Amino acid sequence: IYAAPLVGGREPKRQGLLVDILFWALIVLVGGSMAGEWLGAKGLLGNNWFLFGHQGMEYIELGRFWQVILALGMLIWLFIVFRGIKSGLKRESDKGGLIHLLFYSSIAIPLFYGAAFFFNPGTNITMSDFWRWWIIHLWVEGIFEVFAVVVIGFLLVQMNLVTKKSTVRTLYFQLTILLGSGVIGIGHHYYYNGSSEVWIGLGSVFSCLEVIPLTLLVLEAYEQYKMMKDGGHHFPYKATFWFLISTAIWNLVGAGVLGFLINLPAVSYFEHGQFLTPAHGHGAMMGVYGMFAIAVWLYTLRNIAKKEAWNDKWLKIACWSLNIGLFGMVFINLLPVGFLQLKKAFEGGYWSSRAPEFLKQDTVQTLLTWRAVPDTIFLAGIVILVIFSIRALFHLRKPTHQEGEALPVKDIASDE
Structure with missing residues (x-):
């Protein structure tokens, strides 16, 4: 949310109001879901345990009502990010450029959380556990990994530690690995849920590939940091x-x-x-x-x-x-x-x-x-x-710009 205006070049009007709404939605979500999980585990919610209490699924404990609030919160967050980077998206002619990748990875976060809604109390354990691991592995370990690499790449470009070109190259490497192995990589979790044994073997191999790109990107940034430090450049x-x-x-x-x-x-x-x-x-x-x-x-x-x-x-x-x-x-x-x-x-x-x-x-x-x-x-x-x-x-520094005013920022939307 903070970085969005650095990309778009201006802070959209009423962006602060949306951020406040998102913040209080987060407070309601965390407080309400934790109270519901405790009441549900104690059996104090009766037949509403799945809706407001504890789903009974490890790592996806929060009730369905709280899941809906979480999904809506992520959509509000996506809208805030989009408003911030919209002008940057227009300036970047390459639809596969850094700002577009930031937007695509942001879309993927609420999109892939949709797997959390694919089961209910009557779903067979094999299928419910299958979708549970989509959340734990593909959403948390996959989609968030891509988003993290995109944001880290953006920060490194902003700090002049890597070039936009090398960052985008690394991001494509990450996306290729995720799309090529992420779904199959989930398989190493499929113990005790009745899935075919072949997915356990395939999953253990493919999931090992997902950590490589981020390491390479930061190594490149470290070399640049050392040169700046040795040259006496203030960082x-x-x-x-x-x-x-x-x-x-x-x-x-x-x-x-x-x-x-x-x-x-x-x-x-x-x-x-x-x-x-x-x-x-x-x-x-x-x-x-x-x-x-x-x-x-x-x-x-x-x-x-x-x-x-x-x-x-x-x-x-x-x-x-x-x-x-x-x-x-x-x-x-x-x-x-x-x-x-x-x-x-x-x-x-x-x-x-x-x-x-x-x-x-x-x-x-x-x-x-x-x-x-x-x-x-x-x-x-x-x-x-x-x-x-x-x-x-x-x-804190006093704000130098109001919402809607242009910001003097480094333009990373260009193809240079």
Whole structure:
């Protein structure tokens, strides 16, 4: 929403009103759905459990009514983005250019969420689980991955770290991989739902291809950043770039390496849903989307906060705290417990690795207790970010333009 006027060249009139509506819709959605999930799980909603409560589907808990509000909210968000980039779309003659790709990926977010409406309480478990994984894998891990790469590419172009040409080339690589392997890649999730075994094997291979383009794009940006730094060029977005580098590293390690580790059918047969899964989940969800969200937030904040309110040293500490804490969670806690659990499943059967007796072992309990150390380091980074952000919000620059006025921005709509 912040970046849209940078593309379109002006902030549309009444855009702020739409943003306020979207914000309060989000508050209603989160508060209402969480209350509904709790009441539904307690059996206090009677026959309305599916509509207002808990659907009973892991990862898609919110009731159908709240899903509708979520879908409407995404459509409002899409409308806000479209209004912001509309003039940029007109200026860009290439229908496959960077701004058009930003718009296409934005459309895909509400579009692919439609799979969440393809089942109801009477749907066969095989079909309902099939569509559930469309949301978890293709929507979250696929469509959002493409959107993230598009936005990261846009930010890197804005920060003069990569060219528009190389960014678009990387985005086409990402789209090719997604369309060529994304749907098939869902298959590595199809344990316990009655699907054909062939999809598990195919899914484990194809899903491993989806993390490559983002890594290549940020590596190119890092080379440019080093040249700018060595040349003494002032670069105001250091903190943003640190978190974008973190995003790329965790995309390779958390989504890539740890994803490969559990995707192979021979491993997943003994491991599915054990501690190795959240090791991948922590590295991929917080490492990629979490670091990416912080990068976008700091890019926005850097442009709207006064220079005297900015301190890169504190943000560097926060960045290191988050990365060290997340590394400790994954590699000092979740991964070792996961390997012990995998060994137990291989020797005694899957059931034995999920039994309470396994978690009560001294070694496992010690590892789980020491989890407090990386968690505390991670939380320290969060506290620094929160304090820094609140302080910056009390030192905002005065707006220089009103809604509807043209903005003096770098034009990335040209084909140059």
